[in-house]
Amino acid sequence: MLALVVLIIGFNIWQQYQWQQWCQRVNPVFHQLVRENQGKITPMDLAMRGSFPGPTAKRYLDGKASEFGASIVNAGSGNEVYYFITASILGNILDNSEPVKTLSAQPVTTAARSLLAPPAPQAVVAELESEVELAAPATHTEVKPNLAKQLVFGSLIQSELAKRLNVYSSTVYKRRNDPEFPEWTRSRDPDGIAWSFSEKTKEFFPLEES
Known part of the structure; x- marks a missing residue:
């Protein structure tokens, strides 16, 4: 037995x-x-x-x-x-599945410029395009295609911002509540964009320059 x-x-x-x-x-x-x-x-x-x-x-x-x-x-x-x-959830899954890669400089394509450009008066503006235009900083005329795609929803998750800043996701996590976080992200962002962290949504949003 x-x-x-x-x-x-x-x-x-x-x-x-x-x-x-x-x-x-x-x-x-x-x-x-x-x-x-x-x-x-x-x-x-x-x-x-x-x-x-x-x-x-x-x-x-x-x-x-x-x-x-x-x-x-x-x-x-x-x-x-x-x-x-x-x-x-997506941040945790992607952090466990994707290594941080070095970002290479890329020229702004015609498609990216058309996506970020103001809509024509006669055109029917799609809601998705409006969100992209509002999310992009007004003072930057050249934005990487990767950022334009990522900001379709107006924000980045932790793993996406880490790739953009060329740092580990854990580094972003440790610094996200630091008062100097926007200035730190600006110094590492390839386009000089400052980012802020939303405790409510657990996402990162670009700060518009005044």
């Missing part, structure tokens, strides 16, 4: 180890889907991308939802949608 109990416990431990090893191999696929779908994932998305059964994908996503505190919404017909879309 004792031997049977030991055998069952050993088998469970082996199964748990196998599952953890499998999750490590699936994590890069999960991180990529988070970036591509802006945090919205279904078990079917993950199963199709990773070529494994739907129930296995659901078990994996349930674990990630518990780990990151994601929201799960029933979309009908038994389908569930997992939302990993808050700034803090």
Whole structure:
């Protein structure tokens, strides 16, 4: 009887180890889907991308939802949608999946200038373009294409700002509540932009020069 109990416990431990090893191999696929779908994932998305059964994908996503505190919404017909879309969740996921890379200087493209330019009087201004124009500092006429894309929602998350400043994400985290944080970011920003941290949204916003 004792031997049977030991055998069952050993088998469970082996199964748990196998599952953890499998999750490590699936994590890069999960991180990529988070970036591509802006945090919205279904078990079917993950199963199709990773070529494994739907129930296995659901078990994996349930674990990630518990780990990151994601929201799960029933979309009908038994389908569930997992939302990993808050700034803090995306920041934690991306911090764990992306190394900080050195930013290289890039010229402003025609597409970037047209995105930041004031809309024509006769044109119907899309809400998305208005948000981009308001987010860009008024005194800067040359903004990197990467920044224009990142500021579509008017702010950056911690990992994005760290890449822009060419520092580690943990460095931004340690300094974000420092009174000298705006001046520190200005000295490291390639366009001389000062940034402020919002404790409410856990995001970083560009400061307009007076």
